[in-house]
Amino acid sequence: xxxxxxxxxxxxxxxxxxxxxxxxxxxxxxxxxxxxxxxxxxxxxxxxxxxxxxxxxxxxxxxxxxxxxxxxxxxxxxxxxxxxxxxxxxxxxxxxxxxxxxxxxxxxxxxxxxxxxxxxxxxxxxxxxxxxxxxxxxx
Numbered sequence: 001x002x003x004x005x006x007x008x009x010x011x012x013x014x015x016x017x018x019x020x021x022x023x024x025x026x027x028x029x030x031x032x033x034x035x036x037x038x039x040x041x042x043x044x045x046x047x048x049x050x051x052x053x054x055x056x057x058x059x060x061x062x063x064x065x066x067x068x069x070x071x072x073x074x075x076x077x078x079x080x081x082x083x084x085x086x087x088x089x090x091x092x093x094x095x096x097x098x099x100x101x102x103x104x105x106x107x108x109x110x111x112x113x114x115x116x117x118x119x120x121x122x123x124x125x126x127x128x129x130x131x132x133x134x135x136x137x138x139x
Contacts, residue, residue, distance in 0.1 A: 003114040004073035007080035010120055011110060015066040015084070019054035020047045028119040037129035046123045057088065060095055064088030082110040090136045100137035 010026035024047070031046040043049050057064045070083045089103040106127065113122040133139045 003078060003118040004080055006118045007073065007082075007112045007114060007120065008071065010112065011068070011071070011080075011082045014050050014053055014110075015068075015086075017054045017057040017064075018050075020050045023050045026120055028115050028117065028121040031120050032122045033125070034123075035125040035127060037125065037127045039129055039133070040125065040127075046120060049123065049125070056094065059092045060090060061088030062092050078114045080110075080112040080114065082112070084108060084110075086132070090138070095136065096138050102135060102137040104132040104135035106132035106135070 006026045010023055013022040013026065016022070027046050033040075033043050033046045033049045035041065035043070035049075040049070040052070043052055065087050066084050067087070068082060068084045071081060073080045084107070086106045086108060087103065090100045092099060109126040111124040111126065112120050115121040130139065
């Protein structure tokens with residue numbers, strides 16, 4: 001299950017805020033990103049998402065963390081799932097309002113489709129953004 005190993009390494013690299021430089025070895029060229037979450041709708045590539053996550057986590061929510069609860073891999077569909085909780089406080093620039101110092105504990109799921117080279121070819125983030133934004137004091 002080398003594909004699942006790479007998916008797991010990608011998940012941790014992304015959530016550890018390494019940006020594209022730390023994630024690109026696990027990702028296919030031009031891999032697509034999608035999310036039905038307001039802050040992320042304009043991001044279309046995995047590269048764009050990894051850089052957004054790094055910026056958000058190192059500036060806006062500096063000191064943030066994640067906890068992985070469960071992961072799974074389906075060989076037939078070549079799909080990895082990661083269920084986790086993001087914990088972060090709005091302590092830096094980058095939000096729609098000045099830092100609120102409020103904290104969110106927000107569940108999310110990554111759905112990673114792998115290709116024949118065991119690299120991420122498509123990523124979907126399932127995230128209830130309004131929940132997180134409300135906890136952060138943004139709405």
